[in-house]
Amino acid sequence: MRLLLSGGGTGGHVYPALAVAEELQSAGAAEAGLSAGADRGLPTLDAVLYVGTPGGLEADIVARQGVPFRSVQAAGLRGLSRGQQMVNSLRLVGGVAQAWRILREFQPDVVLATGGYASAPVVMAAWLRRCPVLIYLPDVVPGLAVRFLSHFARRVAVSFDASLDYFAAGKAEVTGYPVRGALYGGDKEAAKRRLGLAAQPKVVLVFGGSRGAHSINVAVSAALERLVELAQIIHIAGEADLGEVRQARDRLSVPQRQRYRTHVYLHEEMVDALRAADLAVARAGAATMGEFAAVGLPSVLVPYPYAGQHQEANADFMVSKGAAVKVLDAKLVEGALGDAVARLLSDGPRLRSMAENASKLARPDAARAIAKQLALLSGG
Structure with a gap:
């Protein structure tokens, strides 16, 4: 599987994506006979790429995990003047174009988006290229951006039952919040x-x-x-x-x-x-x-x-x-x-x-549950 990750702004958006990638990497190690504890039902992770914003916190976190990183321009719209909203809308259009080029070069099988500014251009570009997208919602209540972007996604993963009502029936699944395996x-x-x-x-x-x-x-x-x-x-x-x-x-x-x-x-x-x-x-x-x-x-x-x-x-x-x-x-x-x-x-x-x-409230299998959803979307 070739997996593209996107999300940023705070660690709460970055670490879940990396936890899922870690789970898939463990599955690959199991297939190679290196890790008996991983899930052999998951596909091997052939390549992973993280897309965030330039200068964002995610760049440093991702680099520490040894995951390749690319950036796109993106900015929020909420709480701004009309003039600034227009400027940021143009940045979003430019970000979609940048994300399109990254997707064309990387050729992912599936995209996992975890929220933050960078997710918007990536999700939209993936939809335009007909690349399947899974959105993960880490919060209980989705913001307007996540609700909007969910229309471009095939599936949505949420942490809690209380989040299901915000999405179309059958589109969202409760997986829990994926965390680094070292925490357990x-x-x-x-x-x-x-x-x-x-x-x-x-x-x-x-x-x-x-x-x-x-x-x-x-x-x-x-x-x-x-x-x-x-x-x-x-x-x-x-x-x-x-x-x-x-x-x-x-x-x-x-x-x-x-x-x-x-x-x-x-x-x-x-x-x-x-x-x-x-x-x-x-x-x-x-x-x-x-x-x-x-x-x-x-x-x-x-x-x-x-x-x-x-x-x-x-x-x-x-x-x-x-x-x-x-x-x-x-x-x-x-x-x-x-x-x-x-x-x-x-x-x-x-x-x-x-x-x-x-x-x-812990769900130790959350990363695995999301990884399985990605495998289904990618056809793996």
Whole structure:
């Protein structure tokens, strides 16, 4: 199978695509007798190409996985002036032309699109070339772009039953959120040791998304002295706020600093950070839904208020399943984040119950289910 992947803007759109490619590569290894644990019912992945936007986060993530990368121009339309919408519409047309040329050169058997700006020109070009497309929706509620692009796709894969009603009957299938295989299994204490953390106290992972989250960073910095008395903190702050976050760290005593680790971003180490954590503080993006479930990680979710309500829906879903509590972004300045974290860390039974509920949402076979859909579409 020749597979073209497209999606970007955030890690929540990139990592699912790479997880599916990993599953297909494992199937190829099984056919060669190199990996007995993979699914021999899947076709061999002969070639894979990732198409994203120039300068997007996806370029770096994909390069680290050793997957070839090409770029097309693309831009959003929502929330812009009419003039800027016209400019971006012209960029989209140019992006479709670029994607057409990439498809002609690469000759994929099937396209997997996971959302983000780059997906639009790729999906449209694939439709024009009659190349089958599978769209994967990582969020609970699809945005207008995904709903529009679904008309150009043969099939849609979704993470949750709640998403099925947004698509034509019979077009969508619940597969779950595909995550890196390394997230399943593993030892919590070993992960702590690799990260240089102590066995106690508990570990809180603060993660504002692949680009950071300013309001969360400010709230954590304001409550930092209180938080480090309760837990060890892994704070993935992004680049923009790193200086301010480190100033807050410098105000701590030397013993307190031992409990506080700051990072711009984590790549390979993110698996250990997720596994080591007892509680997460995060935006309610797509990756949150799948990766926290995979490791059974309870969370305090702070939906990004300008994401077209997608994150609100994601957070409400996790809360309804007993896997998370929600704090509104507007409440962060009132100290609500520190209060929520303190309450959960002091309530062991509730924290354990939330962890169990998060684990119930995991779908370890999600990448395989999507890979099988791709195989059917490609005729493999």
